[in-house]
Amino acid sequence: MKKVVYLRLAGVLLLLALPVGVGAWAVNSLRSQQLSGCMSLDEGGTQADDSVAATLYCAQASAGQQTIDGLSEAIRLARLVPSDHPLEAQSLQLVEQASQKLLELAENSFQAGNLEEAIGTARRIPAITAAYKTADERIKEWQSAWDKAQSIYTDAQASADRDQWDQAFGKARELRQLGNRYWDTDRYQELVQKIQEAKEGKAAQAKAERDSQKASQARYTAQPDIMSNWQQDQAREATEHLKRARRLASAGTPEGLRAATDAAGMVLYGTPQYEEAQRLVDRWNHRLQDLEDRPYLARAMQLASKGDLPSLQAAIAEASNVSFGSALYQEAQDKIGQWTDAIQKLHSQAYPETSGGRQVSPANYAIPPVRSNTP
Secondary structure: OHHHHHHHHHHHHHHOOOOHHHHHHHHHHHHHHHHHHHOOOOOOOOOOHHHHHHHHHHHHHHHOOOOHHHHHHHHHHHOOOOOOOOOHHHHHHHHHHHHHHHHHHHHHHHHOOOHHHHHHHHOOOOOOOOHHHHHHHHHHHHHHHHHHHHHHHHHHHHHHHOOOHHHHHHHHHHHHHOOOHHHHHHHHHHHHHHHHHHHHHHHHHHHHHHHHHHHHHHHHHHOOOHHHHHHHHHHHHHHHHHHHHHHHHOOOOHHHHHHHHHHHOOOOOOOOOHHHHHHHHHHHHHHHHHHHHHHHHHHHHHHHOOOOHHHHHHHHHHHOOOOOOOOOHHHHHHHHHHHHHHHHHHHHHHOOEOOOOOEOOOOOOOOOOOOOOOO
């Protein structure tokens, strides 16, 4: 191995005497040969001085590639140099230099928009180097910046979807404050173009809708509006129905109120008079119930005013004629309850309990049942 290294060093001196073009080709060829000769180096066994020198030489050759894999291999080989060897200082220096170069390449990947590649490259840096702490911090900063950039991008698109153009453009400009070339240029320009296209598209759509509406209005102006005429006819008919209903209701009789509610019920839903017609129907129904049921309640109260048992029973029967749902129904039920209590009181006074706790009642005495009109 030592002879191989020396021969290759001599070859380098020889290349210096060659023309420039031939020399460049020869340098590349020599570098390939150098690296192929280094493939046999590994971490096993005790290394002699010449072997250590060859290992460090191969590490330097790998580092000279200035690639991620080449620098990683250079670090691996340089760390094979024993800690008690005279070349240890050079090997540690090479590890530091290669690690710093890896961090630069990782930064370039991040700036180019390759986040995963940047993180993977930075994580190849050994923990023993000064660049390791910086790499760890940069990984966190890259991830944070990337998450923030994606959030800004999404928010800007959402603002554009809501037609908030100024807010969308303002959000997009925040991408230029993240310190990342990929988001500052490529993605920023892409986002601004999308927002601008969306804005122009919405404007074109709105203009087309306005033009279509104007054209429709022009057609309706030039031709009779059949639907409008039909609605006007329905409104006129509704007005006539309401006039007739009010005229019928003005008589104040049950027959007139029934006819009035029927006439108002002919007002169609959707006409301007419909709500008014419904209010009048409700009002006239209440008046009709009052007219029909008030006499029952009045006669019942007149009968109950006598206060005797037969009169109270007759009052209950009369008040029971008030129909369920009537405006007077609850009042009638309250009166029936009062009169029932009065009957029970009269019954208790006329037939007190005996000493055995039983109440004496004539065989022919019976309180007639109260007729209930509850459905």
